[in-house]
Amino acid sequence: MTTTPHIDVEDLVVQYGPVPVVGPISFSVSAGEQLTLLGPSGCGKTTTLRAIAGLEKPVSGRIQIGGQVMYDGARGINIPAEQRGLSMVFQSYAIWPHMSVFENVAYGLRVRRKSGAEVRQRVGEALELVQMAGFADRMASQLSGGQQQRVALARACAFSPSVLLFDEPLSNLDAKLRGDMRVELRELQHRLGVTSLYVTHDLEEALAMSDVIIVMKGGHIEQNGSPEDIYNRPRTRFVADFVGSANLIAGRLEAASSQGSDVTLHTDDGVVIRGVAHGRKRGERATLSVRTVHFMLSDDAAIAAPNNWPVTVRRSIFLGDMRQIHVGWAGQEIIIRQTRGPEWREGQQARLSVEPEHCVLLEGD
Amino acid sequence: MPVPAVKARPPMQLVIGGGVALVAAIFVLYPIFYLLQAAFAVGDPNVRPPEAYGLDNFARLPDYWEIMLNTLSVAFAATLMALVFGFLTAWILTRTNVPFRKTLEQMMAVPYYVTPLLGALAWSLLGAPESGFINQVWRAMGGTGALIDVTGAVGIAWVMALFEGSVAFVMISAVMRSMDPSLEEASQVIGAGRFRTMMKVTLPLVAPGVLGAAIYVFAEMLGSFTAALVLGTPSRFYVITTAIYQLVSQYPPRMPLAAAMGVSLFAVMFIMLFLYRRVVAGRSYVTVGGKAFRPRAMDVGAFRWVLFGICFLYVFLSVILPFATLIYASVQRLAVAFPAADNFTLEHYRTAFSLNAIRSAMGNSLVLGFFTATLGVAVTGLIAWLIQRSRLPGRGVLEYIVMFPQAVPRLVFAFGMMWAWLVFPIPIYGTIWLLLIAYVTVFLPLGVRTITGVLVQLDKSLEECGEMCGASWGYRLRTITMPLLRPGLLAAWLLIFIASVRELGASILLMGPNSKVITPAIVEAFFSSSSELTAAMALIQTVVIGLAILVLVPLIKRASQHGSSSA
Numbered sequence: 001m002t003t004t005p006h007i008d009v010e011d012l013v014v015q016y017g018p019v020p021v022v023g024p025i026s027f028s029v030s031a032g033e034q035l036t037l038l039g040p041s042g043c044g045k046t047t048t049l050r051a052i053a054g055l056e057k058p059v060s061g062r063i064q065i066g067g068q069v070m071y072d073g074a075r076g077i078n079i080p081a082e083q084r085g086l087s088m089v090f091q092s093y094a095i096w097p098h099m100s101v102f103e104n105v106a107y108g109l110r111v112r113r114k115s116g117a118e119v120r121q122r123v124g125e126a127l128e129l130v131q132m133a134g135f136a137d138r139m140a141s142q143l144s145g146g147q148q149q150r151v152a153l154a155r156a157c158a159f160s161p162s163v164l165l166f167d168e169p170l171s172n173l174d175a176k177l178r179g180d181m182r183v184e185l186r187e188l189q190h191r192l193g194v195t196s197l198y199v200t201h202d203l204e205e206a207l208a209m210s211d212v213i214i215v216m217k218g219g220h221i222e223q224n225g226s227p228e229d230i231y232n233r234p235r236t237r238f239v240a241d242f243v244g245s246a247n248l249i250a251g252r253l254e255a256a257s258s259q260g261s262d263v264t265l266h267t268d269d270g271v272v273i274r275g276v277a278h279g280r281k282r283g284e285r286a287t288l289s290v291r292t293v294h295f296m297l298s299d300d301a302a303i304a305a306p307n308n309w310p311v312t313v314r315r316s317i318f319l320g321d322m323r324q325i326h327v328g329w330a331g332q333e334i335i336i337r338q339t340r341g342p343e344w345r346e347g348q349q350a351r352l353s354v355e356p357e358h359c360v361l362l363e364g365d
Numbered sequence: 366m367p368v369p370a371v372k373a374r375p376p377m378q379l380v381i382g383g384g385v386a387l388v389a390a391i392f393v394l395y396p397i398f399y400l401l402q403a404a405f406a407v408g409d410p411n412v413r414p415p416e417a418y419g420l421d422n423f424a425r426l427p428d429y430w431e432i433m434l435n436t437l438s439v440a441f442a443a444t445l446m447a448l449v450f451g452f453l454t455a456w457i458l459t460r461t462n463v464p465f466r467k468t469l470e471q472m473m474a475v476p477y478y479v480t481p482l483l484g485a486l487a488w489s490l491l492g493a494p495e496s497g498f499i500n501q502v503w504r505a506m507g508g509t510g511a512l513i514d515v516t517g518a519v520g521i522a523w524v525m526a527l528f529e530g531s532v533a534f535v536m537i538s539a540v541m542r543s544m545d546p547s548l549e550e551a552s553q554v555i556g557a558g559r560f561r562t563m564m565k566v567t568l569p570l571v572a573p574g575v576l577g578a579a580i581y582v583f584a585e586m587l588g589s590f591t592a593a594l595v596l597g598t599p600s601r602f603y604v605i606t607t608a609i610y611q612l613v614s615q616y617p618p619r620m621p622l623a624a625a626m627g628v629s630l631f632a633v634m635f636i637m638l639f640l641y642r643r644v645v646a647g648r649s650y651v652t653v654g655g656k657a658f659r660p661r662a663m664d665v666g667a668f669r670w671v672l673f674g675i676c677f678l679y680v681f682l683s684v685i686l687p688f689a690t691l692i693y694a695s696v697q698r699l700a701v702a703f704p705a706a707d708n709f710t711l712e713h714y715r716t717a718f719s720l721n722a723i724r725s726a727m728g729n730s731l732v733l734g735f736f737t738a739t740l741g742v743a744v745t746g747l748i749a750w751l752i753q754r755s756r757l758p759g760r761g762v763l764e765y766i767v768m769f770p771q772a773v774p775r776l777v778f779a780f781g782m783m784w785a786w787l788v789f790p791i792p793i794y795g796t797i798w799l800l801l802i803a804y805v806t807v808f809l810p811l812g813v814r815t816i817t818g819v820l821v822q823l824d825k826s827l828e829e830c831g832e833m834c835g836a837s838w839g840y841r842l843r844t845i846t847m848p849l850l851r852p853g854l855l856a857a858w859l860l861i862f863i864a865s866v867r868e869l870g871a872s873i874l875l876m877g878p879n880s881k882v883i884t885p886a887i888v889e890a891f892f893s894s895s896s897e898l899t900a901a902m903a904l905i906q907t908v909v910i911g912l913a914i915l916v917l918v919p920l921i922k923r924a925s926q927h928g929s930s931s932a
Contacts, residue, residue, distance in 0.1 A: 053833060054832070055829050055832065055833075057756060080376075080832075081829070081832040081833060082831075082832045082833075082834075082835050082836055082837055082838075082841075083835070085835065086833060087833055087834070088829075088830065088833040090826040090829070090830055091826070092824050092826050094824065094826040094827045094829070094830035096827060096830075096845060096849070097849070098848045098849060107831070107834050107836070107844075108834035108835055111834055111835045111836045111840065112835060155830075155834070156833075159834070159835070165833075
């Protein structure tokens with residue numbers, strides 16, 4: 001393992017005219033790691049990726065890849081994209097319709113003036129890798145969406161770049177294919193051991209594919225952590241809300257609980273709920289986030305956990321893989337998702353409970 | 366720790382792109398500068414640079430109020446007619462179930478290729494007050510005087526509308542075609558009748574587009590030259606463009622006055638085109654969506670044959686009748702409406718082919734067309750790419766500069782060029798080189814517009830992917846951009862070639878005795894010899910252009926394919 005990060009972004013700022021789109025943001029990616037930029041459209045994730053690729057010119061900051069400065073606003077360095085030695089898979093695949101599959105994949109090798117034999121061999125390997133070996137002579141325009149995606153991937157890998165950039169590569173595929181490709185991409189990334197930077201707005205994709213996730217909002221980083229961190233311990237209301245569905249519970253923090261990791265919250269209706277702080281800053285007003293899947297609903301009245309309350313079922317909706325139940329609790333509606341359990345009916349009495357460790361304190365109010 | 370940086374190669378884009386952009390900008394702005402200088406110069410017009418500047422030349426313009434009035438009335442009448450034709454045919458062809466719609470749609474583009482010159486020649490044979498065929502027939506049927514007269518304001522406007530007004534059809538049908546039919550359906554579902562829907566939804570939606578077309582066409586008509594030259598000059602009916610030509614070509618020429626007229630015309634057209642951009646850009650109704658739809662065709666029952674008749678009449682008046690007239694006139698000794706066996710002859714064709722001036726003019730035109738188109742496509746392709754795709758500073762300004770010649774009538778632009786290159790140290794005035802420069806410059810907007818139209822449809826990531834694969838700018842252009850743009854480049858080549866070979870406004874001022882080109886030669890023949898011979902020459906020109914295209918297109922196709930596959 002190298003001690004210096006493979007990709008290092010420092011105080012990067014990108015503007016379109018006078019409008020700041022990104023930054024200043026800083027983060028780094030270790031060699032062989034897969035980092036995902038996650039966020040809603042317009043959050044600056046694609047712009048950040050394009051700035052690293054060299055397709056967008058930042059206004060200030062520094063980008064270093066493999067120990068070399070690619071962009072440095074202060075020193076006036078901006079290496080053109082074609083000289084950065086990266087590779088990229090585009091959202092639209094960008095398969096050249098006037099070339100065969102072979103020529104598409106061979107492009108990066110031809111640019112590097114590889115011999116004919118080497119080109120043939122490495123194109124073959126790359127197509128093998130994405131299971132498109134039989135398609136070399138096809139014209140690119142005759143491929144389906146999924147096949148184009150694979151060719152785009154083979155083309156990006158063929159010249160053995162050390163860094164792969166992905167700009168929402170799966171967003172144009174249908175849901176089923178997207179699920180399959182997600183697994184394949186992850187495997188491929190592991191096999192090649194290549195450092196990759198991935199951009200998506202799809203939570204599941206981000207969770208499934210990344211070593212590290214950076215959640216972005218309005219051009220800034222909201223949270224930077226492992227998928228488990230992001231999901232189980234959201235730092236802000238935005239992350240809790242964007243990353244999966246969460247119940248947000250606002251209230252007043254009990255002063256006695258302002259030490260250590262445990263916190264106790266009194267809602268405005270006087271209900272008490274315990275949670276954990278995870279070292280977050282805390283004020284007097286605070287919000288806890290509880291994932292819809294972490295709440296439990298049962299008809300067993302004798303639960304002796306710290307957080308448990310009698311509730312009335314307001315609505316019960318069957319969603320296929322799971323059931324979504326709405327219950328009235330402390331003057332608000334709590335949403336619970338369960339994969340098992342009885343078919344709850346409206347008006348039914350039940351017991352709501354949740355482990356304190358799943359009630360996560362958010363920063364801000 | 367000092368971190369090494371990769372050495373950046375010199376930016377080819379900046380060197381080549383910047384160079385071409387600079388040359389294009391000089392070609393466009395240099396003549397405009399001299400035009401302005403001539404217009405504001407006072408004192409002895411033969412002293413250059415001028416002794417003093419002032420508004421004296423403009424102060425003399427009110428004396429020519431009659432010409433201004435003529436120009437306005439011709440442009441207004443022509444715009445009105447063009448809009449009526451355009452709106453009717455656009456509506457019929459996009460919104461009704463008229464029979465043979467596809468064929469008619471293709472026919473609508475033909476009048477543009479017939480050109481105002483052929484149209485004006487043909488209609489002068491048909492509608493001259495004394496000798497016009499229609500008036501001959503009218504008198505033979507017992508009428509007196511002239512039934513129609515194409516030598517006045519209305520007649521000139523009629524020819525201009527028929528042959529230069531098809532842009533109105535193109536613009537209005539684009540608006541009608543891009544209108545989401547669900548907007549109308551929504552109105553009908555709510556319970557509004559067909560008429561109410563038409564008044565409350567359809568018309569307000571197309572209104573900005575029609576207004577835009579009106580302004581654009583009016584600006585074009587103000588700067589229109591050919592029809593007024595052929596039809597109006599013999600009867601001393603002048604509009605501003607023909608007046609400028611007259612002032613420049615008479616002896617002694619009155620350059621300062623011509624320049625003032627040119628600058629005024631150019632200022633008015635510039636304002637009109639600015640307004641047009643405002644109208645089109647400020648159109649707040651989103652009628653153009655990304656979704657593909659075919660607007661609902663209204664079932665008009667048996668009335669559809671009437672609508673077919675209207676479209677056919679337009680094609681008849683602007684294509685069939687003019688060509689028939691020219692062919693009929695060209696094979697007669699003396700063109701008359703009623704055929705007589707001893708009046709038929711092929712002598713005019715023999716004369717036309719034997720005239721050395723004509724043969725060299727045609728040859729010059731073809732050679733010029735070939736080089737203008739080739740050079741033009743290279744330059745405009747590069748410029749279009751720079752404007753749309755590069756991250757170079759100043760590309761917005763570049764776009765304004767290269768589209769500039771569109772706002773200047775070619776005659777006025779040529780006047781500026783004449784003035785500019787007369788004092789140029791290298792003597793290219795009166796040579797074929799000046800014509801080449803002039804053509805490339807005045808057709809910059811045509812090429813840039815055509816190629817941009819194709820370029821913007823090309824997904825940007827196709828080129829960016831080449832960048833990420835490590836390909837240099839030149840390599841990317843050669844292996845990705847150019848092959849994908851080939852249809853657009855070919856279309857631009859053809860359009861520029863055709864436009865060059867038929868160019869009149871710029872050529873008529875800039876050609877010298879040893880660099881004659883065909884279209885001005887035809888006009889000269891019209892004024893100095895018989896209309897029968899002129900008809901034959903015009904037809905020969907049309908056929909030669911057609912043949913040249915047939916020969917050249919496959920050649921260029923092959924050459925461009927070869928060029929890209931050798932990469």
